[in-house]
Amino acid sequence: MIIDPATIAQKYINEVCKEITRKELNINILGLIATKDKPSISYAKATQKRFADAGINYDLQRIERLDLEKAIDEANKNPTIHGIFIYFPVFNNQQDDYLRNQVDYHKDIEAGSLYWTRKLYTNDRLAGRDSIHKALLPCTPLAVVKLLTEIGRYDGHHKPLEHKKVTIFNRSEVIGRPLAVMMSNDGAEVYSFDVNGPLLFENARAYETKITRAEALKESQIVITGVPNSDFTLIKSEEISDGTICVNFSSLNNFADDITTKADTFVPRIGPMTVAMCMRNTLRIYQNYQEQTNV
């Protein structure tokens, strides 16, 4: 079965939309895109439309990459802007991490900055020291977890992934590591691979392991990939076990075409769910930091 997440994403978008309508919220998001790459611009316009459809004012601005730092600074200071969305990659190096962390965490609807990932790693569930509000989770890892929940692969128990093994290819600080921490926190043994080799995550902690790709794939009930590199050796059906759930969140498909002959479920992209989670974070950010709370 091949699952496209757009339908599932719509459910979450509808929930956000309902809440915004009910409370008559007036939320303003600034989207900043610095690339001239046409598919990226199309994607940005599609995002804008999705936000607008949900009742969120989404101002998409095209900008030169070298003006981005100043624009983020101004948006941070502008009280009428409640959230900021940056389209990455921009410089495709460490400077992108600089920009990601330049966004004020009060406005970081992607929750990709160190402020939010550190809260996840340290299991700090509150949005601020004196807050009753919940911390944000980074959009794409949250999108993967919610998608697996929706297709029934996350049970409602205390440890929904207990006795499950998961393999993730990608250990970036924005997606792969937070996702490994989240899934291991939910009970799974997670084998996390990147170019530097594997790590094992259990109960939100990392351990050294010498497991090979072949062993990890054979043992796993869930395989998740996010390698935006054409050198990556595609995962073939003969590498996985029967009944595996395969999820690809890379811009390139990291699975071979024959994967559907053996996988129980194949999710070729996660994008629409990421956008939905971003809207969910938008609402939470607004409720955490803008709405008056009566405690």
Added chain:
Amino acid sequence: MIIDPATIAQKYINEVCKEITRKELNINILGLIATKDKPSISYAKATQKRFADAGINYDLQRIERLDLEKAIDEANKNPTIHGIFIYFPVFNNQQDDYLRNQVDYHKDIEAGSLYWTRKLYTNDRLAGRDSIHKALLPCTPLAVVKLLTEIGRYDGHHKPLEHKKVTIFNRSEVIGRPLAVMMSNDGAEVYSFDVNGPLLFENARAYETKITRAEALKESQIVITGVPNSDFTLIKSEEISDGTICVNFSSLNNFADDITTKADTFVPRIGPMTVAMCMRNTLRIYQNYQEQTNV
């Protein structure tokens, strides 16, 4: 002329030592090394000795890489530890940036975290909002600038590098970009190269440029390299102009052996100056955040 920075570094170390002795300061630094690489361990032990010689208590601890996050957290909270030094690379990916930024900025003697580089980029010279104390500068860029000053290549004027052109190969957030910002702030036109191409820095701002490596090298009076990659095409004497100052801060030498036939001055390494600047930052951190101030 080939200049080894060890002698110049000693001058700065002596100044730090004098101040520590005069005020009878009792400063404790924790050094954490996670690698088993023997040259790195030797380097760490040498650093430890330098700090100890200057009168700074330097506790060097070997640690498993997966225990580093916890150790940094504990050191951040430990009031008897005044500064933390991490030997990188550890994971050799984005997680190293996570760790670098996990160090509390009050204890970040390398000044490699976003807190300090952001202050540099935004020209914020104060250590804290309500502080009379000066902000820290990242160790290696500061080491390069101080070295050039000592060899008479930075005049004492308001804009000591006015009418000078500089080429830097490396635009990392820890060394290359802060260095380009600092030198352009001091009046130079700085051509900054990395794998993504060149940028021009003027008055601490970046601009797009189409300049080639050949053009940039021919025009520059100062050429600085920091590319830890053996694929980098070494800079040959025929590429530079007469009288150029060449500085290499990479662990690999990025200049061809014949560079000394044309360069006015060649500095093959910067390490000892970096350690000296780290001690200077140690003293400043202690004075900023530990000493009682009478304003």
